[in-house]
Amino acid sequence: MAHTKENGNMPNAHLHELLVDEMKDIMGAERQLLKGLKKLANAAQNSTLKKAFEQHYEQTENHIERLKSAFSNLGLSGRGKKCKAMEGLLNEAEEIIEEFEDSPEVLDAALIAAAQKVEHYEIASYGCIVTYAKLMGHTEVKDLLGQTLAEEKETDELLTQIAMEEANMGETA
Template sequence: MAKKNKDGEMPNAHLHELFVDELKDILGAEKQLLKGLKKLADGAHSDSLKEAFKTHYKQTEGQIERLKAVFSSLDMTARGKKCKAMEGLLNEADEILEEFQDSPEVLDAALIAAAQKVEHYEIATYGCLVTYAKLMEHSEAEELLAATLAEEKDTDVLLTEIAMSEANLGAAK
């Protein structure tokens, strides 16, 4: 719940406005990503990469629920907005799928690069949101957002492992 000072005003009102705007943006981004992850899983050739995309799809569903809980903790209705950054990243992934469809050994490496761009965007966003929540003493939101941040970092590490053990090696042949 948003805290107010003794005058009934919310301290850091501008930061709170930014926080809510970023929450709406990342909620929209996560919903957009669900569609993108299906395409990535369908396009991947490596079983481990397909599985990583499918696992992250399930995580993303949970992250959307967590974001709804963040909104609820602020006594707000969860509403997302179209995330232009995610739209661009997913458009780039679509281009990669088309451009490298005839070269499966390179396609997996390219899909990992595209997916890691998405992960890095999410890591940056959730990192900021955790900081904002902490500054405004929204402890429940901070905890929920930190859990998602940890998942995003874990996914990035997993993608790096697949790239280094399989995909990039195959592409280099």
Template sequence: MANQKNNAEMPNAHLHELFVDELRDILGAEKQLLKGLKKLAGAAGSEKVREAFETHYSQTEGQIDRLKEVFSSIDLTARGKKCKAMEGLLEEADEIIESFSEQPEVLDAALISAAQKVEHYEIASYGCLVTYAKLMGHTDAEQLLAETLAEEKDTDALLSEIAMSEANVSATA
């Protein structure tokens, strides 16, 4: 690992290496998610569910831009990598769409479930990144990542509210 040699004299070198790897992972995940959100929005039956996915699509574009700012704040070029976790979550979402497309009363609840799994992955990822940035004194990165973490939590709360007020209720009818 060339980074270890280059970073050997840097304080927190191992944590920095982990931080950069996690940044690349979440950047790749966010880019993959853009495609997935289009599919989720297209499959949604409810206007509220569709709007939630479309809003998150716009937020995700902003989060990608914010991640690029984070990379810049630590003097690195923004470069993502394929996120296997997101790939798996999106494959599961595709399976859900396929499995429940003939059951519109359940489909939106299933789509929200799939989307919340994605949100929880993102919340965990950004939570760790905020902590790493804080520990290393990357204040700009910490602030940018905390902003995204708050958006992810808000999206999760919105999806829960839609599920409880509409989608899950329709699925029980």
């Protein structure tokens, strides 16, 4: 690799625009997700699942705050842009809620599927952002958004656990 050390010049400066673009995309996505998580929490039958969605709503508010800090660390305004992928994922979540709202025994499994697709999108986005920040020597951005990445992964694992232990088991817990 041509530049691996910070020596006054920012290493891997060719990634700058991409980093900023990905940060704007995920900022928009997180904002859009707030509404989506409300709907998921309202639709959830199982109380553990409902709590998990409510808890992730609060985490998501914090993810937005971390992104704001990351933008200001780069000397940029934290304006996001509409995330078409998140819009699509949330549209599908609404479709699946409508399709299964009269089948409570399978609705929670459907909600978990929709939510895990969202988490995997976020994990991919933050994973790339953290990699770019690391390569560019943006240590604070890397650390801040690395915490968010860890929370997205934990949420994904929690959803799998709820699916295995309660929500997908064919009985209301």
